[in-house]
Amino acid sequence: MRHSFAIVCLLSVITTFVAGQAAPMKVVPIPAVLGAPRPFPYPWTFPTASADELVSRRVALAKAMVNGVAITISGPTPELASGSRYKPEHDTWYFTGVDTDPCVWVLVAKDGKIESQRLFLPVFNKSYELWNGRRWCAGPESAAAVGLGPDDVVPMSGGNFGGSNSMKSVEDYLRTLAATTPPTWFIDGNIGNEDTARLDISTPDRGGMIKRFLKSVVAKPKFRGLGSVSGTLRSIKSPHEIDLIRRAAWITGEGFHDAMREARPGMWEFEFQSLMERAFISHGCTGVPYYPIAASGPNACILHYTDSRRQMVDGDLVLCDIAAEYGYYAADITRTFPINGKFSDRQRQVYEAVLAGQTAAAEALKPGATLNELDAACREAMIKGGLKPGELHPHGLGHHVGLDVHDPGAMVFKPGMIITIEPGSYLRKESLGARIEDLYLVTETGNECLSKMIPKTVAEIEALVGAAHRR
Numbered sequence: 001m002r003h004s005f006a007i008v009c010l011l012s013v014i015t016t017f018v019a020g021q022a023a024p025m026k027v028v029p030i031p032a033v034l035g036a037p038r039p040f041p042y043p044w045t046f047p048t049a050s051a052d053e054l055v056s057r058r059v060a061l062a063k064a065m066v067n068g069v070a071i072t073i074s075g076p077t078p079e080l081a082s083g084s085r086y087k088p089e090h091d092t093w094y095f096t097g098v099d100t101d102p103c104v105w106v107l108v109a110k111d112g113k114i115e116s117q118r119l120f121l122p123v124f125n126k127s128y129e130l131w132n133g134r135r136w137c138a139g140p141e142s143a144a145a146v147g148l149g150p151d152d153v154v155p156m157s158g159g160n161f162g163g164s165n166s167m168k169s170v171e172d173y174l175r176t177l178a179a180t181t182p183p184t185w186f187i188d189g190n191i192g193n194e195d196t197a198r199l200d201i202s203t204p205d206r207g208g209m210i211k212r213f214l215k216s217v218v219a220k221p222k223f224r225g226l227g228s229v230s231g232t233l234r235s236i237k238s239p240h241e242i243d244l245i246r247r248a249a250w251i252t253g254e255g256f257h258d259a260m261r262e263a264r265p266g267m268w269e270f271e272f273q274s275l276m277e278r279a280f281i282s283h284g285c286t287g288v289p290y291y292p293i294a295a296s297g298p299n300a301c302i303l304h305y306t307d308s309r310r311q312m313v314d315g316d317l318v319l320c321d322i323a324a325e326y327g328y329y330a331a332d333i334t335r336t337f338p339i340n341g342k343f344s345d346r347q348r349q350v351y352e353a354v355l356a357g358q359t360a361a362a363e364a365l366k367p368g369a370t371l372n373e374l375d376a377a378c379r380e381a382m383i384k385g386g387l388k389p390g391e392l393h394p395h396g397l398g399h400h401v402g403l404d405v406h407d408p409g410a411m412v413f414k415p416g417m418i419i420t421i422e423p424g425s426y427l428r429k430e431s432l433g434a435r436i437e438d439l440y441l442v443t444e445t446g447n448e449c450l451s452k453m454i455p456k457t458v459a460e461i462e463a464l465v466g467a468a469h470r471r
């Protein structure tokens with residue numbers, strides 16, 4: 001019985017993952033022009049990191065940790081309701097390439113090298129697959145697909161992750177590690193006060209759960225946040241990651257193109273949002289990286305407005321901070337436009353001051369520059385454009401973007417980093433809010449705007465907004 005289960009598991013893993021990995025995916029080029037005919041068939045799945053790239057990320061992690069044990073753990077979030085989409089925990093995805101749950105990964109680093117690794121995956125479960133479809137299972141094929149040795153991938157115990165939440169094999173392994181060397185444990189999560197005798201994947205803060213467990217098996221365990229190490233590695237994007245974010249930006253552009261063409265007074269905020277999300281889904285997105293903001297008139301002055309329930313009227317300026325997520329990588333892009341297709345003099349003055357600020361910041365973005373320098377250049381240009389100091393953005397000018405929409409990373413820029421530049425002005429008394437946000441890749445000599453294809457100048461926006469109704 002166990003034997004036949006193993007064979008079925010092996011087959012399911014081969015068909016799901018190894019076949020896909022073995023044949024290199026045909027990469028569909030990104031059309032240069034928004035609204036161009038769709039490339040068909042668009043890949044239903046997205047390119048994933050090669051086994052070699054996953055190995056190099058783990059080697060870099062061991063080098064950065066020097067000595068210690070890193071642990072990532074991924075399972076469905078507690079609020080994940082039936083029918084919701086599972087998204088892997090970001091460090092788990094980055095280091096293992098496994099995007100089904102549950103998944104626990106442990107790396108032991110010694111003198112800056114990988115000493116050993118264990119990837120804990122469920123064993124094949126017929127009932128689970130009936131309800132949820134295929135997932136990563138323990139077996140040599142999974143190991144090969146993610147660049148691990150056949151012995152590095154081991155089953156979660158209990159033998160049945162359709163029903164049991166037992167993590168006994170993880171517990172046993174951590175006990176062994178704790179007994180042999182007194183390591184530094186690199187793991188994120190809130191430790192709390194209690195000790196935990198058993199691991200349970202359904203615990204909401206799984207990192208905290210592991211810490212409490214370690215406290216119960218070893219005296220005074222030494223902890224460091226894994227994020228402090230992984231964040232630095234993740235802030236420099238590989239060509240593969242840049243390609244995914246480029247695609248997320250392009251798909252976001254398709255959404256803006258479709259929605260702005262249809263925009264006109266009388267449209268509801270949620271209608272605009274839905275046109276963008278339609279474009280995202282029809283291009284194979286993995287979702288949206290943050291809740292979309294479609295904010296018109298007075299709502300544009302509410303930074304995190306997410307109701308999308310106002311009907312837009314003639315004379316409104318509309319601020320839309322809506323972006324796609326592709327292959328688990330985020331875009332983060334904002335456009336502001338007049339709903340009637342024509343900026344008023346005042347709207348235009350504010351908008352162009354914000355745009356001048358963004359342009360000035362982008363001109364300052366190069367290796368070695370800091371976010372503070374960019375912000376200073378930006379604010380100077382906005383004031384030159386006619387805005388008062390108190391009218392400039394109360395939020396940060398930008399942040400890293402990657403697996404997280406606010407990805408970790410230092411604010412001294414290096415080639416390979418991807419950041420947003422997003423100045424804004426929010427004038428409550430005038431019911432006028434404007435923000436412009438684009439994605440910038442830091443290059444050896446300066447930067448490249450990854451969302452440059454999305455209309456942004458006054459002339460480009462006025463030509464696009466409502467164009468569908470002017471035929």
Ligand SMILES: [Mn+2]
Pocket residue numbers: 332399420422437
């Ligand atoms: Mn942003």
